[in-house]
Amino acid sequence: MDPVIELDNLEVRFGNRVILNRLKAALTGRSIGLLGPNGAGKSTLINSLLGFHKPFSGTARVLGRDIRTHARQVRGLIGYMPENDAYIANMSGVHFVRMMAELSGLPPSQALERAHEAFFYVGLGEVRYRPLGTYSLGMKQSAKLAQAIAHGPKLLFLDEPTNGLDPPARIRMIQLIQEIRDRGDLHLILSSHLLRDVEECCDQVLILKDGNIAAFCNLEEERKANRRFLEIETRGGVDGSFLAAIEKLGCETAPGAQGRVKLVLPDGLEIRQLYEVAAGQSVQIRRLNHKRDSLEDIFLKAMESPNGGL
Amino acid sequence: MAVYKKTYRPYEGVMTPAWSRLLVIPRYAFDDLRKSRFLSIFFSASFIYPLICALLIYVEHNASSLRILGAEQMSKFITINVSFFQALLGWQSMLALFLAAFVGPGRVSPDLSNGGLSLYLARPFSRVEYVAGKMLILVILLSLMTWIPGLLLFALQGYLEGWQWVADHSRIAVALFLSSWIWILLLSLLALALSAWVKWKPAAGALMFGLFFVAAGFGGAINIVQRTRWGHLMQIGSLVGTVWVYLFEGDNPTTTGALFFRITPGEEIPVWSCCVVLLILAALCLYMLARKIRGAEVVR
Numbered sequence: 001m002d003p004v005i006e007l008d009n010l011e012v013r014f015g016n017r018v019i020l021n022r023l024k025a026a027l028t029g030r031s032i033g034l035l036g037p038n039g040a041g042k043s044t045l046i047n048s049l050l051g052f053h054k055p056f057s058g059t060a061r062v063l064g065r066d067i068r069t070h071a072r073q074v075r076g077l078i079g080y081m082p083e084n085d086a087y088i089a090n091m092s093g094v095h096f097v098r099m100m101a102e103l104s105g106l107p108p109s110q111a112l113e114r115a116h117e118a119f120f121y122v123g124l125g126e127v128r129y130r131p132l133g134t135y136s137l138g139m140k141q142s143a144k145l146a147q148a149i150a151h152g153p154k155l156l157f158l159d160e161p162t163n164g165l166d167p168p169a170r171i172r173m174i175q176l177i178q179e180i181r182d183r184g185d186l187h188l189i190l191s192s193h194l195l196r197d198v199e200e201c202c203d204q205v206l207i208l209k210d211g212n213i214a215a216f217c218n219l220e221e222e223r224k225a226n227r228r229f230l231e232i233e234t235r236g237g238v239d240g241s242f243l244a245a246i247e248k249l250g251c252e253t254a255p256g257a258q259g260r261v262k263l264v265l266p267d268g269l270e271i272r273q274l275y276e277v278a279a280g281q282s283v284q285i286r287r288l289n290h291k292r293d294s295l296e297d298i299f300l301k302a303m304e305s306p307n308g309g310l
Numbered sequence: 311m312a313v314y315k316k317t318y319r320p321y322e323g324v325m326t327p328a329w330s331r332l333l334v335i336p337r338y339a340f341d342d343l344r345k346s347r348f349l350s351i352f353f354s355a356s357f358i359y360p361l362i363c364a365l366l367i368y369v370e371h372n373a374s375s376l377r378i379l380g381a382e383q384m385s386k387f388i389t390i391n392v393s394f395f396q397a398l399l400g401w402q403s404m405l406a407l408f409l410a411a412f413v414g415p416g417r418v419s420p421d422l423s424n425g426g427l428s429l430y431l432a433r434p435f436s437r438v439e440y441v442a443g444k445m446l447i448l449v450i451l452l453s454l455m456t457w458i459p460g461l462l463l464f465a466l467q468g469y470l471e472g473w474q475w476v477a478d479h480s481r482i483a484v485a486l487f488l489s490s491w492i493w494i495l496l497l498s499l500l501a502l503a504l505s506a507w508v509k510w511k512p513a514a515g516a517l518m519f520g521l522f523f524v525a526a527g528f529g530g531a532i533n534i535v536q537r538t539r540w541g542h543l544m545q546i547g548s549l550v551g552t553v554w555v556y557l558f559e560g561d562n563p564t565t566t567g568a569l570f571f572r573i574t575p576g577e578e579i580p581v582w583s584c585c586v587v588l589l590i591l592a593a594l595c596l597y598m599l600a601r602k603i604r605g606a607e608v609v610r
Contacts, residue, residue: 014608050432052605072434080432086425102334103433105325152321185320
């Protein structure tokens with residue numbers, strides 16, 4: 001599959017400060033999450049792909065177009081929902097979205113029709129004639145989404161789309177993003193520091209830390225690959241002999257508090273064998289959960305790694 | 311698709327040519343400006359002087375109308391010459407300054423104050439196109455007030471006077487056109503640069519007047535205190551006026567400009583120095599715009 005975004009040693013600097021450090025990756029998913037703590041470089045990466053920041057070295061390609069040489073074409077393919085406020089206060093919502101669609105190249109009549117549609121789609125149909133300055137925070141977020149999709153982009157950049165939303169508004173926003181994703185007409189890049197947002201919307205995740213790629217994973221594959229991930233809660237066996245015994249079976253172990261142990265089971269090992277070892281060591285297995293390696297685990301592992309990698 | 315069918319769908323229709331997107335900005339701006347009653351009245355009133363000029367040109371060439379009015383001798387007082395057109399340009403340019411100070415400050419600041427600018431520039435639309443689009447608003451309005459009525463009046467005079475007059479006075483037409491454009495570009499750049507840096511519209515408008523009138527006073531004070539004429543370099547009116555007089559009359563001027571753009575006789579400064587200062591001013595405005603018109607703010 002052709003990559004949606006190809007980072008080719010992309011380095012971005014502000015003055016002497018390196019913000020993105022020679023990023024190299026090929027993102028192919030339909031919905032890709034950009035994850036990382038504040039200041040990791042997520043928004044800078046999006047801004048660089050939009051051509052707002054010139055790469056210091058290296059380059060990137062968006063849907064096969066080089067951002068250095070085809071910046072205008074790249075922007076023609078993108079819908080962008082920025083992280084911060086982005087509106088013209090005294091313009092009505094529909095007027096604003098129509099103007100933005102026209103700037104993207106839609107003829108006026110088409111732009112008007114699609115501006116209305118986009119407003120209905122994001123749930124702001126009834127307030128579309130009100131000036132944007134009077135909108136609530138949640139409404140402004142939705143209006144930003146409306147302007148990002150009105151011109152029918154091939155790739156949608158959503159930078160912290162649930163910022164400042166209350167729980168019902170957040171759920172609504174996530175549902176909209178999932179709906180857009182599931183239609184399959186466009187690719188989606190979702191930048192967030194909220195693991196849950198990315199987990200619910202994305203099938204691929206690029207985790208950034210201090211301007212480096214800390215991890216890049218396919219969430220679906222990760223989930224499948226970690227089916228044999230167990231968490232057990234035990235009583236007894238405080239001397240560590242139980243852990244040593246199950247490690248002899250080929251398990252990777254990670255002891256936790258209050259007798260909890262995380263295990264990665266090797267192929268072919270059956271759960272029955274764990275109970276047999278426990279009985280032999282006079283250890284009770286009080287609870288046993290099949291646990292998938294959640295995005296949180298992946299993220300925490302990436303953050304713990306000193307050199308920014310899993 | 312009807313708007314109530316709430317679903318997302320991609321767009322596969324025709325696209326407008328890239329060059330035409332520049333015109334979207336002025337179109338929306340004029341929709342907005344039309345709502346201002348003050349601006350509509352002011353803009354309409356700005357055509358009174360050119361209409362009076364047209365009337366004068368007509369009357370000067372129509373002896374019967376003077377006879378009807380019983381003012382046959384009046385034609386002696388109406389002279390359609392360089393001064394006539396300079397006075398027209400001077401008056402209209404003064405009104406253009408007021409209009410630019412009223413319209414200009416609201417062009418860029420609303421896009422900057424709430425982050426709207428990033429949405430313009432996230433489209434196939436460059437910073438240069440954005441500035442050009444915003445400038446076009448002022449360029450169109452100010453052109454309608456300056457060189458367009460000027461050239462129409464020149465054409466009317468030429469039509470009534472004959473081809474020979476047009477050939478003999480073609481310099482006036484060229485000067486009208488070029489002088490107006492110098493003024494229009496200067497005002498547009500200043501208005502946009504101030505709008506980008508001063509977000510409060512009344513303050514930006516006041517600052518625009520300040521640049522012309524306060525700086526003029528300051529330049530005059532320098533002239534008096536230092537017993538020099540170079541203080542005129544701080545007076546934008548004098549700079550522009552000097553260039554205008556040169557454009558209208560060349561090296562042997564018979565006038566000293568018009569209205570606010572008049573130069574005190576004996577205190578003339580070289581045309582080249584005026585051009586240099588005007589170019590520096592324009593470059594400064596462009597630099598100010600380049601610093602502010604960005605898709606994303608860079609915190610170093």
